[in-house]
Amino acid sequence: MRNLFRSRVFWIALIGSIVALLLPLKVSGYILGLLTVAYYFGVFSMAWDLLFGFAGEVNFGPTFLIGLGAYAAGILNGYGVPVYPCIAAGAVMAVIGGVVLALPALRVRGPYFGLTTLVAVLIMMNLIVVFAGFTGGEIGLTVPDVLSVNADTNYYIALIFMIVSGVILYALSRSPVGLILQASGQDPVEAGALGFNVTKHKLTAFIISAFFSGLAGALLVFYMGTASVGTLVSIAVGVQVIIAAVLGGRRTIIGAALGSIFLIGAGEALRPFGELSTLIVSAIALLVILFVPSGLLGILTRGEEHA
Amino acid sequence: MTELVVRDLVKRYGGLVAVNGVNFEFKGGEILGLIGPNGSGKSTVMKLIMGIERPTAGSVQLDGVEMANWPSHKVARQGVGIVFQHSRPLHRQTVLENIKLALLPDSLLKLFADPHVERRAREIAERVGLAHVMDRRPSTLPFADLRRMELAKAIARDPRVVLVDEPFAGLTPAEVATFSELIRGFRDDGRAVLLVDHNVKSVAAIVDRVFALYLGERIAEGTPDEVMRDETVRRVYLGGSIETAARPESTFKDADTPLLQVDKVGVLYGKAQALQGVDIHVHEGEFVSVVGLNGAGKTTLFNAISGLVPHSGAIRWRGEALAGRTPASIARGGIVQVPEGRELFPDMTVRENLDLGGNHLEAKDAAAQLAWLFDLFPILKSRQSQVARTLSGGEQQMLTIARALMMRPKLLILDEPTLGLAPVILEQLSKALEKLRQTTPITVLLGEQNVTFALPHADRVYVLEHARIVWQGPPDRFAAEAGTGYL
Ligand SMILES: Nc1ncnc2c1ncn2[C@@H]1O[C@H](COP(=O)(O)OP(=O)(O)OP(=O)(O)O)[C@@H](O)[C@H]1O
């Protein structure tokens, strides 16, 4: 516990959260709306970081899990199921899909896991188009209900959700289970020889990652009122989730949230540059990734030895 | 009482039979030594017991429980632990965390470690002599401490059976003594120990029985004395003694400007002085050994010569200063270093690794060089299409040296080439060096702490201690004047 209060990550997260909680007093509804989306993306990235940074598996298809959660929740809602059961169903669906994908994928070593996840996204995009009757196809799915019509309420739901997810994922990453997970990621042979069932631990990491991705995906649908391939499932969205995590600082969980907020914030701040803005944000991301491998959080905690 | 029984164990990799019908058993409170030349299947036997590789056939029983084909985490929980031939630390964790990891149960629900884990980890660190480095990252540790950490992890699991693969490789005689004590400690705790190492003297000193393997099969078994006297063991493993003769320095023609001159070279790592005022020179065609224990600065000296670390003082090659030249340009100039860690391309085949080394040669020359090398290291010839990662420890070492020779160096720098080599391979390598010395104009700078290898191949010897050269002279005067601590 003492270590916790001495770590700068803790104080950064705490101060950041307090500022975020007070923000609705100050800023416009438009900004709040942006941040709301950013927070959900923060959860996507944190969930991704658990898998990559700790279990050592690169999931190129985070949007497969997100999409499962989002579409399952959205479609059910269309049949009159109330919002909250739909969200729960979304999370469950993502977990089931995650297990179905991970079980065979974890058997293969190295880059093949990543490729499998990538293929899963492509298949999903196809299915959404093929079953346009259920999914709204390329136009997108419109859901009847929303979380709330009040911008502040939506903002707080997203923020609290991100903070709670962050605390859980961070605590997990620092716990003994997190250590075993890192060992499984870095050297599965050694981890096995030490008595750890590597597959079990990696699968659990995948399930947890899927759960949070699916939950966040479902919540996001009920915030936006729609789900579409372009906003939730496409490869580009997945890339954004990954870049955010890497940019914020790999293996830190908290950094992933920071990265997401930064990406969406920077995109907005640079909007006056029009088409150029994407280019500038990408360039910044590239520079950070190349020259500060520990990411944004690494810059903020420089000089501190954190294990 | 604990007993591990191995029956008719077989492991095939494609057409290669790595282990061929091996039978042995060892009990709690007993150390069984497993010896054999490089590639004879020792590590494979350990991996088969540990469940890291699946046996093609045969049985492995611990107290009557059949464990063949179990995954390794299950074998581990049944009470078997392994100390790998190459250290496998978690690099992002501290030494203490590495040990703690080994103390954790395989549970998904352990969100808080039991308080005893921390205490126990510290106790173990102390027992193996890691108390002063507990909070450091493995990458900053000296070699011996990394090996200690592996022992610590094995102790942490409190296994009934411990498999220890080459614990002595690369250690100084003093460290070997400490490690022998630790391993004896395993036995005194009542554990069953299987020990593999090429340091025959140290193995013989602590084991109760020896089992000798050759090409995956048993060739002898019994007390250390019996096995060491065995005809076959002598022929395929121990080999003959190494004998060559030094050439006096005056026979080299470039007396005024030696091929390589190292002049008052110093290297600082942060505040630590890794080399201080080092003067050495090497004549064209000469074989020079730099003898020094771990941490004396041998690798730093070689890295300075290869342009890999910044240094003070001057290094001259054929009379010209090397200062300001890149490592690549120095290498093209003919100085080729064989690093201590085997820096092979692990996923390429033996042949691909060699071809890369001979990349700059004309096709005809490369082919000739390759043929010559296969003559020198016949085992590599038969393993051309094997992936480097799967070679045995000693085979990898041979490949590293062969790859460096593919580059046709003028000056070949060998950093601890004997690490992990069986006595008989040492003899082969020794013959290869002797052949090089007689048939080519090559110059060799050899860094070793194994003086039984370093001395016979040297025309001249330097002793490096605590960052300084403390002695130089012909090999025949070494024992009398500088031998303490090495012999
Ligand atoms: N995956 C693999 N594929 C093909 N051959 C392999 C594989 N693993 C090991 N081998 C071969 O099996 C043989 C036995 O290897 P092993 O590592 O057991 O030798 P060792 O006795 O431990 O030797 P050393 O003393 O050099 O460590 C070697 O010739 C090695 O090249």
Ligand SMILES: [Mg+2]
């Ligand atoms: Mg071996």
